[in-house]
Amino acid sequence: MKIELINNKIYLNNGNSNEEIHPFWLRERLDGEEFLDKGTQQRLFDPSAMNCEIEIEKAKISDGFIEINFNDGASSRINLEKLATEFSNKDTVIKSINKIKWDSSLENIKNFNFNENFFESKEMHDLLVSFYEYGFVIIKNVPTENNFIVNFANSIGSVRRTNFGEHFNVRSKSHPNDLAYTSLYISPHTDNPYRNPVPCIQILHCIENEVSGGFSTLVDGYTVTEHLKNQDPEAYKVLSEVKVRFKFTDKNVVLEDWSELIHLDETMLLIGVKRNFNLSNNFVREKRFYRLENVLFSPFHLLD
Numbered sequence: 001m002k003i004e005l006i007n008n009k010i011y012l013n014n015g016n017s018n019e020e021i022h023p024f025w026l027r028e029r030l031d032g033e034e035f036l037d038k039g040t041q042q043r044l045f046d047p048s049a050m051n052c053e054i055e056i057e058k059a060k061i062s063d064g065f066i067e068i069n070f071n072d073g074a075s076s077r078i079n080l081e082k083l084a085t086e087f088s089n090k091d092t093v094i095k096s097i098n099k100i101k102w103d104s105s106l107e108n109i110k111n112f113n114f115n116e117n118f119f120e121s122k123e124m125h126d127l128l129v130s131f132y133e134y135g136f137v138i139i140k141n142v143p144t145e146n147n148f149i150v151n152f153a154n155s156i157g158s159v160r161r162t163n164f165g166e167h168f169n170v171r172s173k174s175h176p177n178d179l180a181y182t183s184l185y186i187s188p189h190t191d192n193p194y195r196n197p198v199p200c201i202q203i204l205h206c207i208e209n210e211v212s213g214g215f216s217t218l219v220d221g222y223t224v225t226e227h228l229k230n231q232d233p234e235a236y237k238v239l240s241e242v243k244v245r246f247k248f249t250d251k252n253v254v255l256e257d258w259s260e261l262i263h264l265d266e267t268m269l270l271i272g273v274k275r276n277f278n279l280s281n282n283f284v285r286e287k288r289f290y291r292l293e294n295v296l297f298s299p300f301h302l303l304d
């Protein structure tokens, strides 16, 4: 990536194309004391109050900097490397971690072991990278006393409280308001689809297991949706377009959100999958959905 100056216009050359950087954008980035707070690197002026007809009167590149004089009298000296970084995706660290799609043939999963100085360790860093690669990670020997799981979660980010509280105890109750409080079998699902935003990183901590048998199963939404996209593009299209109402109701709260089962971003990349048919309040208006009602179930590969 290279910044170039041609006839008082500044271009970004990424090797394939040469695109002009708008003078207004450059004018917004003035970094003199009256324009930028040095401590916070936050802007001290309102760009919307600027003259719309901003043009570059004079510019020159030397010693890794570009010096620009604008037609409204302002001038600036911008570090070229810093400028190029704005156009690279270097600051989007998470996007730089490639996702690894997996199915039930996945073997040799690395387990992590909690120890005293875990939060600031290289092991913790590797754990987070592994999480972004696979979408899950298994950690053993995490302390079970005093809701330690909340401390663990806060070492990564802030715990987002829900109507269930700061954490959710999964155990059998006599008058449950959620199937998770029962001993009933629940098929693979995503939690809280009626919430917007849905839980991002979810942490499950086994405190005590008094029973034998049973499996904890995981499903890779990326693998499933890619399989569906190849096998039945029409189904994929419907599930990524039709919005379903997910709703949770108990005596204290009503939570509701309308969203697609396959959630794509503006570039059609997969952001997330929702699947939770235990919520009987789910509702769909469009008939084309029903032909496909069970499509998303079939290709799930379970990880034992």
Ligand SMILES: [Fe+2]
Residues within 6 Å of the ligand: 180, 189, 190, 191
């Ligand atoms: Fe769940």
